[in-house]
Amino acid sequence: MIRSMYSGVSGMRGFQTKLDVIGNNIANVNTAGYKAGRVMFKDIMSQTISGVTPPGDNQGGINAKQIGLGVEIAAIDTIHTGGSAMTTNRPLDLRIDGDGFFPVRLSEDQEVPFLTRAGDFHLDADRNLVTSDGMFVMSSDGANIQLGEDVTSFTISETGEIIAKINDGTTSATGTFIGVVKVPNPEGLEKMGGNLYRSTPNSSPDGEVTITNANNGEVGTGAIISGQLEMSNVDLTAEFTEMIVAQRGFQANSRIITTSDEVLQEVVNLKR
Known part of the structure; x- marks a missing residue:
């Protein structure tokens, strides 16, 4: 439950950065020579609950059990394609x-x-x-x-x-x-x-x-x-589409936090 809450926080931070970059792109849609930015994500190190078991004579191999710990910014790229x-x-x-x-x-x-x-x-x-x-x-x-x-x-x-x-x-x-x-x-x-x-x-x-x-x-x-x-190489159609994705991603991660909070509240209420 605590892991899911911190994963949701990392997702909200990541999508907030993505919205910042999208906002800057849209603001510079008419700036001569401007090159659009793009945010790329990567997952944070996973927590291993159990390791890998190799296959043997009497038993097949077993995969590791891992729980991801959220997301972080991998890169903020500048797209140097030509503008119109x-x-x-x-x-x-x-x-x-x-x-x-x-x-x-x-x-x-x-x-x-x-x-x-x-x-x-x-x-x-x-x-x-x-x-x-x-x-x-x-x-x-x-x-x-x-x-x-x-x-x-x-x-x-x-x-x-x-x-x-x-x-x-x-x-x-x-x-x-x-x-x-x-x-x-x-x-x-x-x-x-x-x-x-x-x-x-x-x-x-x-x-x-x-x-x-x-x-x-x-x-x-x-x-x-x-x-x-x-002119700027910002594509407004793509930017508005990415804005919708970022907004829904932010909302979904906020839902993870509220759901984790409700589960923690139920645990607290076990002792009355």
Whole structure:
């Protein structure tokens, strides 16, 4: 009876965490570049009442008798599937058609850049390419991207190269490529908030990242599509279905606790 009560408590805690993750997914259904989370469960160590008996000459084998002690969180995964494309026709709205990330940093002193899939970039007063939070977007050679004063307009190719139109009316390739990073294990990245990820030793060796250019077939970074944004990959139908499952699971585990309490009450009432 006590075991069943604690098993119910562990189940309620697990489904509460699942509801927390589902709520965060639904809240970010319209966040550019957001990747949905998923909760996975695993059972807690079982209590063995009797061990295994191997088969003999005169008797067959007997299986062990074990009672499970509840459930715990096995993992909270980040699902890095591609989100749908939203066409904006804005030159500085960029989408990576592949598995790469945009590298951004707070200052030139930052050695390991942050990573993001949200490509809603802007130009500041110094004509630096920055994120909505003012972080510098890095080029393929690891430098900040700054447009010259003579550039009146520009386009961005699939390789991430900036094609500038000069004030004299000519158009030329600048040789500056927007950087892209390919991470061996994207699920190992740490979420930082603000659509940012931080590299960890489980996402890449020693947490280091290598910046390259887009549409790199050898690395598999994917092409850069200008005029589009990658939207959240949250599937509302799946999230609402999982919400129902979590709600019913929470209710069922609460019923285990109340039933165990009623049985314990009957035991207490035996002595009157």
